[in-house]
Amino acid sequence: MVCAVAVDRLDVDGAAISVRTSGRAQDLIAVNGTWAQRLEELQYTLGEGPGVEAYTTAGPVLVADLSDAAPRWPGFARSAAEEGLAAVFALPLQEGAIRLGALDLYRRRTGGLSTEELADAAVLADLATTALLTDTSPDTTGPSRSADGAGHYDDVNIAIGMLAAELHISIADASLRLRAHAYSTGTPLLEIAHAVLTRKLRADAFQD
Amino acid sequence: MDRIQETSVALAELTDSIRPDEPREVLLARVASRVVRLMPGADAVTVTLVVDGTPNTVAATEESLVPLDQIQYTTGTGPCLDALRTETLVRAERADMAQRWPAFADVAETTGVLTSLSCPLFLPADGAASSRRALDHRLSGALNVWSFQPDAFAPAEATLIAMFTSALSSIILTATRWAAAEKQTDQLLVALETRDAIATAKGIVMVYHRLGVDEAFQWLVDASQRTNRKIRDLARLIIDDPDVVNGKV
Numbered sequence: 001m002v003c004a005v006a007v008d009r010l011d012v013d014g015a016a017i018s019v020r021t022s023g024r025a026q027d028l029i030a031v032n033g034t035w036a037q038r039l040e041e042l043q044y045t046l047g048e049g050p051g052v053e054a055y056t057t058a059g060p061v062l063v064a065d066l067s068d069a070a071p072r073w074p075g076f077a078r079s080a081a082e083e084g085l086a087a088v089f090a091l092p093l094q095e096g097a098i099r100l101g102a103l104d105l106y107r108r109r110t111g112g113l114s115t116e117e118l119a120d121a122a123v124l125a126d127l128a129t130t131a132l133l134t135d136t137s138p139d140t141t142g143p144s145r146s147a148d149g150a151g152h153y154d155d156v157n158i159a160i161g162m163l164a165a166e167l168h169i170s171i172a173d174a175s176l177r178l179r180a181h182a183y184s185t186g187t188p189l190l191e192i193a194h195a196v197l198t199r200k201l202r203a204d205a206f207q208d
Numbered sequence: 209m210d211r212i213q214e215t216s217v218a219l220a221e222l223t224d225s226i227r228p229d230e231p232r233e234v235l236l237a238r239v240a241s242r243v244v245r246l247m248p249g250a251d252a253v254t255v256t257l258v259v260d261g262t263p264n265t266v267a268a269t270e271e272s273l274v275p276l277d278q279i280q281y282t283t284g285t286g287p288c289l290d291a292l293r294t295e296t297l298v299r300a301e302r303a304d305m306a307q308r309w310p311a312f313a314d315v316a317e318t319t320g321v322l323t324s325l326s327c328p329l330f331l332p333a334d335g336a337a338s339s340r341r342a343l344d345h346r347l348s349g350a351l352n353v354w355s356f357q358p359d360a361f362a363p364a365e366a367t368l369i370a371m372f373t374s375a376l377s378s379i380i381l382t383a384t385r386w387a388a389a390e391k392q393t394d395q396l397l398v399a400l401e402t403r404d405a406i407a408t409a410k411g412i413v414m415v416y417h418r419l420g421v422d423e424a425f426q427w428l429v430d431a432s433q434r435t436n437r438k439i440r441d442l443a444r445l446i447i448d449d450p451d452v453v454n455g456k457v
Contacts, residue, residue, distance in 0.1 A: 019396060019397075019400060021397050021400055021401060025397075025400045025401050025404050026400075027400055027403075095389055096386065096389075098389055098390060098393050100393060100396070132392075132396065133388075133389045133392045133393065134392070153404075154403070154407045155407075156407075157403075157404045157405075157407030157408045157411070158407045158408065158410050158411040158414070158421060159411060160408050160411060161407065161408035161409060161410060161411020161412040161413075161414070161415075161447075162411035162412070162414055162415050163411075164408070164411070164412060164450065165411065165412040165414075165415035165416055165450050166415050171408060171447055197411075197421060
């Protein structure tokens with residue numbers, strides 16, 4: 001809902017809300033369009049990007065021209081540009097010292113948000129935060145939080161477990177190799193994970 | 209230090225001392241003794257809270273004055289109940305007491321109380337930290353200040369204490385909201401991390417036992433029942449030591 005309003009009112013082409021933890025855990029709570037979904041997954045794959053930064057710094061991240069952000073997020077800037085991203089704005093979802101994640105707004109053309117748009121975006125981020133904090137029934141927030149608790153990135157975590165077991169490596173190592181493979185082959189992380197799950201992609205592919 | 213400054217210092221001290229998990233009575237006892245020190249002429253403070261329509265004394269700096277509250281609960285009249293009902297400050301001296309609430313005035317006579325001041329309080333219900341609906345459920349109560357002096361609590365003092373209790377009410381409300389938000393966040397983040405751990409454990413089980421995704425989950429469910437461990441605890445064990453999957457559970 002918040003994402004749809006964002007796309008409608010703020011002249012952006014995609015919006016997404018992700019919840020994060022200080023670790024690598026991330027979940028897609030709401031997203032408007034598959035394009036924004038791919039960009040969220042890209043941040044999940046790389047562990048860098050505007051949403052990650054808005055979360056860790058607890059401040060807004062406003063990038064009117066993505067090409068300026070190459071030093072900041074080398075991987076994300078390049079891959080997101082290939083996806084057609086030109087400008088991105090991320091607002092942290094927070095209340096006081098409580099940090100939850102970020103609202104990411106994606107735009108296909110360069111240019112900043114006007115003061116008014118920025119104020120609207122901040123209100124939307126607040127709305128999303130309130131919704132997350134007051135919602136006590138976990139299965140109503142979004143499609144990724146179904147009744148059995150399966151998350152949007154579940155397949156990735158299953159694949160990480162499989163790789164760790166097959167290759168006798170640590171979970172952290174397995175996570176890195178899966179992400180590195182996705183990034184180096186330019187394949188979405190979820191697709192790679194699915195290939196591992198269905199055993200189309202053997203663990204050998206992830207050997208050093 | 210002037211009176212207003214003293215009051216705001218006291219308020220700041222109490223604010224800093226609030227712990228979200230402490231029982232309401234503990235905090236109110238602290239408030240009561242702070243008010244006694246803060247207010248000239250105040251010899252004792254009792255705190256009334258209305259729970260399920262019934263008023264109760266939940267804190268008292270002087271146990272011997274609790275009968276002053278109790279006679280009001282029994283007879284249904286008195287300065288504290290008036291303050292509750294009208295949501296305004298009620299100040300009474302000996303002559304007013306005898307005229308307005310004779311039964312209460314008799315007890316006041318016995319205890320030696322000559323002036324009373326009752327300030328309404330609005331607090332969130334205890335344990336209301338779980339949902340927004342519960343937060344809207346507020347408790348009402350009153351802070352009762354007692355003096356053995358005639359003509360205590362000048363209007364300026366009384367106003368100051370009214371401001372104090374009203375500020376305190378909102379501070380406690382905010383603290384409760386904050387605690388609710390923090391709890392919700394914790395649950396959200398724990399759920400996120402737990403879910404990832406279970407998924408990863410599923411992947412490990414799939415490889416060790418050559419199972420599909422759903423079968424692996426069933427394996428975890430069975431193992432959880434067999435070993436009397438929660439699935440999420442089992443998942444963490446497996447992640448820490450995948451060999452656990454080979455029967456060492």
